[in-house]
Amino acid sequence: MKPLSSLGLKFQNGQLSALDQTLLPHEEKWIDCRDPAHMVEMIQRLAVRGAPLIGVAAALAIARFAETGATKDAILLAAKKLRAARPTAVNLMAAMDRVVFSRDPSLLTADEMVREAEAIFEEDNILCRQMSERAAHLVNEGDNIITHCNTGGLVTTGIGTALGVIRLAHEQKKKIHVYVDETRPLLQGARLTTWELAKLGIPHTLICDNMAASLMGLGKVQKVFVGADRIARNGDFANKIGTYSLAVVAHHHKVPFYVVAPHTTFDAACPSGREIQIEQRGPDEVRAGKSPEQCAVWNPAFDVTPRTLISGIVLDDRMI
Amino acid sequence: MKPLSSLGLKFQNGQLSALDQTLLPHEEKWIDCRDPAHMVEMIQRLAVRGAPLIGVAAALAIARFAETGATKDAILLAAKKLRAARPTAVNLMAAMDRVVFSRDPSLLTADEMVREAEAIFEEDNILCRQMSERAAHLVNEGDNIITHCNTGGLVTTGIGTALGVIRLAHEQKKKIHVYVDETRPLLQGARLTTWELAKLGIPHTLICDNMAASLMGLGKVQKVFVGADRIARNGDFANKIGTYSLAVVAHHHKVPFYVVAPHTTFDAACPSGREIQIEQRGPDEVRAGKSPEQCAVWNPAFDVTPRTLISGIVLDDRMI
Numbered sequence: 001m002k003p004l005s006s007l008g009l010k011f012q013n014g015q016l017s018a019l020d021q022t023l024l025p026h027e028e029k030w031i032d033c034r035d036p037a038h039m040v041e042m043i044q045r046l047a048v049r050g051a052p053l054i055g056v057a058a059a060l061a062i063a064r065f066a067e068t069g070a071t072k073d074a075i076l077l078a079a080k081k082l083r084a085a086r087p088t089a090v091n092l093m094a095a096m097d098r099v100v101f102s103r104d105p106s107l108l109t110a111d112e113m114v115r116e117a118e119a120i121f122e123e124d125n126i127l128c129r130q131m132s133e134r135a136a137h138l139v140n141e142g143d144n145i146i147t148h149c150n151t152g153g154l155v156t157t158g159i160g161t162a163l164g165v166i167r168l169a170h171e172q173k174k175k176i177h178v179y180v181d182e183t184r185p186l187l188q189g190a191r192l193t194t195w196e197l198a199k200l201g202i203p204h205t206l207i208c209d210n211m212a213a214s215l216m217g218l219g220k221v222q223k224v225f226v227g228a229d230r231i232a233r234n235g236d237f238a239n240k241i242g243t244y245s246l247a248v249v250a251h252h253h254k255v256p257f258y259v260v261a262p263h264t265t266f267d268a269a270c271p272s273g274r275e276i277q278i279e280q281r282g283p284d285e286v287r288a289g290k291s292p293e294q295c296a297v298w299n300p301a302f303d304v305t306p307r308t309l310i311s312g313i314v315l316d317d318r319m320i
Numbered sequence: 321m322k323p324l325s326s327l328g329l330k331f332q333n334g335q336l337s338a339l340d341q342t343l344l345p346h347e348e349k350w351i352d353c354r355d356p357a358h359m360v361e362m363i364q365r366l367a368v369r370g371a372p373l374i375g376v377a378a379a380l381a382i383a384r385f386a387e388t389g390a391t392k393d394a395i396l397l398a399a400k401k402l403r404a405a406r407p408t409a410v411n412l413m414a415a416m417d418r419v420v421f422s423r424d425p426s427l428l429t430a431d432e433m434v435r436e437a438e439a440i441f442e443e444d445n446i447l448c449r450q451m452s453e454r455a456a457h458l459v460n461e462g463d464n465i466i467t468h469c470n471t472g473g474l475v476t477t478g479i480g481t482a483l484g485v486i487r488l489a490h491e492q493k494k495k496i497h498v499y500v501d502e503t504r505p506l507l508q509g510a511r512l513t514t515w516e517l518a519k520l521g522i523p524h525t526l527i528c529d530n531m532a533a534s535l536m537g538l539g540k541v542q543k544v545f546v547g548a549d550r551i552a553r554n555g556d557f558a559n560k561i562g563t564y565s566l567a568v569v570a571h572h573h574k575v576p577f578y579v580v581a582p583h584t585t586f587d588a589a590c591p592s593g594r595e596i597q598i599e600q601r602g603p604d605e606v607r608a609g610k611s612p613e614q615c616a617v618w619n620p621a622f623d624v625t626p627r628t629l630i631s632g633i634v635l636d637d638r639m640i
């Protein structure tokens with residue numbers, strides 16, 4: 001496999017490594033991936049996260065596994081486990097299908113798998129640019145933009161999805177300000193989006209998720225841009241928990257709300273949001289050492305927003 | 321002053337003490353109040369919090385100060401500082417006016433101030449019972465109820481406001497379940513409401529604030545009950561940040577939304593929500609050691625919800 005490098009993932013000197021996103025912004029620690037099982041673990045504990053990136057990372061992990069001489073049986077088993085590491089983002093399943101399961105197992109070669117994984121890595125970068133260029137005209141001079149979770153360079157091999165649009169608008173010299181939803185419970189906004197925006201020099205202000213409606217009520221928000229983990233055929237989409245709430249309050253305040261994602265997030269096999277499986281995660285993510293230890297918790301990692309609530313979905317190849 | 325005791329405030333053996341609410345639920349530590357300036361500090365750092373309780377606590381602090389021989393000038397100055405300790409909850413101003421500023425300063429006696437403070441303490445307990453009884457018929461058998469922030473025994477001298485209604489419904493043997501908004505940034509729901517509900521044996525589940533809309537979308541919420549920090553003449557009200565967002569999503573899902581408060585929270589001098597001053601608090605409450613250290617933050621402690629978005633306001637003496 002050739003050398004590859006993005007903000008959160010790299011392959012260099014024969015070693016696949018990922019930036020541990022659970023430690024940002026205070027520590028920038030790269031973790032060497034030992035094998036596909038290790039990548040499953042990193043994806044499940046969110047060291048490697050974000051719909052596009054977990055697909056790319058899984059593809060690289062399985063290709064590298066093949067390249068270093070794993071048997072076909074071991075590859076198929078490892079790919080199956082990677083494919084099931086998280087249930088909501090379709091990019092992970094799509095990447096595993098493309099590298100492994102769409103092929104005749106008897107004809108599966110390490111060379112082909114490596115080429116396919118490299119292609120996925122490189123294409124993701126191009127898709128970011130394409131969707132951002134398609135969506136950039138939606139950002140006006142002076143816009144205050146709310147974004148949720150983290151959708152930037154950390155979760156893609158390029159400039160990002162929703163955050164890619166914001167970055168491109170900034171590069172186009174539009175004067176913008178970003179209000180960053182902290183994104184409870186795991187604070188991807190507070191920890192990661194603020195970190196990326198600071199690196200890029202884009203003006204931003206951190207808010208709690210429950211403040212977005214107040215900002216809108218005060219007339220301080222002109223647009224919302226978010227990413228997606230899976231888009232159903234009818235345009236309903238799953239994204240980080242809190243997205244649906246944000247869409248409802250944006251709709252109430254008539255604030256335009258856009259989803260930005262690669263076409264690999266679109267799942268034509270999924271008729272509507274009702275069919276999207278939502279991952280439930282452990283209670284300690286919400287308790288966070290603050291609430292009574294035995295307190296019952298409801299902790300869905302994602303929610304589903306109906307297409308009817310939002311203004312548009314911008315993919316790299318079309319708008320829906 | 322005679323002995324007085326509630327869940328979070330007591331006067332015993334000549335000493336006024338408050339349960340430090342910043343340390344709950346992990347530590348139950350009572351702090352002896354040295355003087356009115358100490359009470360200002362406790363109110364400002366939220367060791368003593370909640371609209372009704374800060375009024376009662378300020379009244380007791382100033383009455384005790386008078387009782388122990390403070391001069392009239394010292395009393396007036398201390399009362400002025402207590403009255404300004406926090407700007408949004410009107411109960412604090414109302415209590416200081418009742419004990420001190422509504423009287424002719426030349427006729428101000430320690431005895432009168434003590435009697436007035438004792439009356440405020442005892443009335444608050446009665447008001448809780450009255451508003452809860454007035455609102456209890458709004459709770460139906462089998463209801464799943466969302467509540468925000470903490471409005472129970474900790475913030476009153478009785479059973480609470482919104483949480484008092486929930487407690488009374490539970491005592492009436494209605495089968496209910498409470499979804500507790502964690503209430504970022506200071507987690508009064510996650511830390512305090514869960515603690516109170518566990519003590520009372522009322523079934524509950526903790527959620528992040530951004531999950532309330534999803535719960536409603538799934539049809540799992542029948543009612544919302546919240547408290548208030550100030551109710552304007554037209555029925556707009558200020559309450560803990562996140563209340564407005566919750567009201568918007570409840571309205572969208574046609575979930576009935578009730579405010580429960582004592583009449584002391586109603587501010588007839590305030591025409592509408594626009595005139596309510598909203599306290600801005602420090603950035604570290606939101607950063608919480610998780611985000612980049614210099615990250616800009618918007619941190620209003622409260623928001624304003626228009627009367628048009630909600631189903632009703634239940635006071636102890638009437639419904640509006």
